[in-house]
Amino acid sequence: MSATAKTDTVSLLLDRDVYEAMLADAAPARAAALEDAEDRAAVAAGRARGLAGTVPIEVIRAKRAGTHPVRAWRQARGLTLQALAAYSGVGKAHIGHIENGRRAGTVDALRRLAGALQCTVDDLIVQAPSLNPHQPHSG
Numbered sequence: 001m002s003a004t005a006k007t008d009t010v011s012l013l014l015d016r017d018v019y020e021a022m023l024a025d026a027a028p029a030r031a032a033a034l035e036d037a038e039d040r041a042a043v044a045a046g047r048a049r050g051l052a053g054t055v056p057i058e059v060i061r062a063k064r065a066g067t068h069p070v071r072a073w074r075q076a077r078g079l080t081l082q083a084l085a086a087y088s089g090v091g092k093a094h095i096g097h098i099e100n101g102r103r104a105g106t107v108d109a110l111r112r113l114a115g116a117l118q119c120t121v122d123d124l125i126v127q128a129p130s131l132n133p134h135q136p137h138s139g
Helices: 016-049 057-064 069-076 081-088 092-099 107-117
Strands: 002-006 009-013
Touching: 057 069, 069 092, 069 107, 081 092, 081 107, 092 107
Parallel strands: none
Antiparallel strands: 002 009
């Protein structure tokens, strides 16, 4: 290995095996830096979109506790059934039936509710229980 100084730069001549070992040692740090940069970009994009693409923590907690997604989103947005009905054009009783699991809700109703709640239709759909045979299920 030799070094030559030229004004503000330094040039190094490395053996190939030393160079490759340095690259291998730096790979995890490069991967972590790239992942951090991607995370920062995703957060910035989310902030630029405002509420779109984010799920409030209270919605996550409520859904984990078994609350219907429509109710979880409605409560997270601080809306009453009456207010959500007025904003979405879906009847108050119909929303109540959806939240209580008596009706699934039509695609049209879910679209209107999602628009009023500033979330996606997918956010309002109840997820089916896991069919994993290795995971016990209640019932």
